Amino acid sequence: MNRISTLLCAGLTACATGLGAVDATFAQGMGRSAGGTGGLGDTLNHPEGWRFSVGIGPGILPTYAGSKEYRFLPAIRATAEYEGYSASLFGLGARADLFAPDQIEIGPILNFQFGRDDNEIAGLPGYEDAFYLGLYAAVEFKQVVGSHDSLRLEGTFEQNISDTGDGFRYGLSVGYGMPLSRSLLANLTLGAEFNDAQLMQREYGVTAAGAASSGLAVHDPGDGIEGVYATLFTGYRLTPQWGLFAVGSAKRLVGGAGDSPIVKQGSANQFIGGFGITYTF
Numbered sequence: 001m002n003r004i005s006t007l008l009c010a011g012l013t014a015c016a017t018g019l020g021a022v023d024a025t026f027a028q029g030m031g032r033s034a035g036g037t038g039g040l041g042d043t044l045n046h047p048e049g050w051r052f053s054v055g056i057g058p059g060i061l062p063t064y065a066g067s068k069e070y071r072f073l074p075a076i077r078a079t080a081e082y083e084g085y086s087a088s089l090f091g092l093g094a095r096a097d098l099f100a101p102d103q104i105e106i107g108p109i110l111n112f113q114f115g116r117d118d119n120e121i122a123g124l125p126g127y128e129d130a131f132y133l134g135l136y137a138a139v140e141f142k143q144v145v146g147s148h149d150s151l152r153l154e155g156t157f158e159q160n161i162s163d164t165g166d167g168f169r170y171g172l173s174v175g176y177g178m179p180l181s182r183s184l185l186a187n188l189t190l191g192a193e194f195n196d197a198q199l200m201q202r203e204y205g206v207t208a209a210g211a212a213s214s215g216l217a218v219h220d221p222g223d224g225i226e227g228v229y230a231t232l233f234t235g236y237r238l239t240p241q242w243g244l245f246a247v248g249s250a251k252r253l254v255g256g257a258g259d260s261p262i263v264k265q266g267s268a269n270q271f272i273g274g275f276g277i278t279y280t281f
Contacts, residue, residue: 051081055245057276059091064116064126065203066253066263066270071114075274091274095136105138109156115164116203121262123214127164127202134158134168149178152189160199167199169226183238189231195257197223204260216265221256227270228252246275 059075062068079088084100093111110133116126138154152175160167173191180186195203200221211218229251236244251270252258258268 049082051280053077053079053278053280055243055276055278057245057274059272059274061272062267062270064114064120066257066260066266066268067116067120068267070271075276077276077278103140103142105136105140105154107136109134109136109158111158121214121216121265124206124210124216124262128162130160130162130164132158132169133161144176146178149176151176154191165198165202167196167202169193169195169199183236185235187233189233190229191231192228193226193251194224195226197221200224200226200256204257204262206261216261219256219260219262221260223256225255226257227254241280243278243280244275245278246273248273 055075055077057075059073060070061073063071073091075091077088077090079086084102085097087096088094092113093109095109096107097105098108099106110131113130113132115129118124118126120126134157136154136156138152140153141151143149144151152173154173154175155171157170158168171191171193173189175187175189177185177187200223204219204221206214206216206219208218210216229249231247231249233247234245238244249272251272253260253263253268253270257263
């Protein structure tokens with residue numbers, strides 16, 4: 001799925017930042033859609049200076065954009081924080097916050113996206129794996145309703161930097177996080193993702209030649225919205241060092257992507273998820 005790596009890296013950034021709030025664990029994840037959380041971390045009284053966190057668990061995501069088949073992969077995560085700056089890796093994506101003020105984040109993002117094999121859709125050529133490099137910016141408002149909750153607004157922009165072709169994508173999201181107890185945090189993120197025409201054609205388009213060989217209808221999706229999603233993250237602090245996390249995200253392909261015959265024979269409903277254990281030091 002297009003931003004699936006950002007969803008599990010960002011979807012998991014919501015996760016990433018979310019766990020950090022619970023037991024100082026991770027920061028953006030296995031994929032592209034998400035937003036951070038906050039709040040609970042304020043109650044943990046972490047010391048100043050460097051802080052590191054590592055985690056691992058199983059994850060799941062579609063085999064390609066619009067697929068109804070899924071693949072399993074390890075949800076590996078790591079974060080490093082120092083006096084307001086941070087860098088994080090989760091699954092297929094990484095990001096760094098280079099802006100020290102507590103309520104604002106600005107920095108680079110790098111995401112990996114699986115391609116589609118030639119044999120996954122009979123008669124239709126596939127496309128190669130790709131790396132996307134870009135920037136993200138987020139602002140977080142604390143104590144929105146309660147004393148430890150937070151509201152996060154985030155925007156991302158990414159450019160395909162691989163030899164597989166050009167194309168860019170961007171996303172907008174809003175997330176709300178709150179502690180359910182001193183050890184348990186929950187975060188809900190809602191977002192939308194957009195592709196340019198090249199990227200939409202790469203993943204959802206069917207050319208005349210492709211239609212002749214596959215039997216699918218010709219489809220030119222154009223640019224615009226690719227999908228909308230909701231991501232739920234929970235983190236649980238077992239001890240000051242050990243914690244658990246779980247994340248699930250549901251995305252609906254819409255517009256030119258949702259109308260694609262590739263998606264109609266697959267699924268417009270795309271799901272990703274993962275869970276695991278984290279250690280902070």
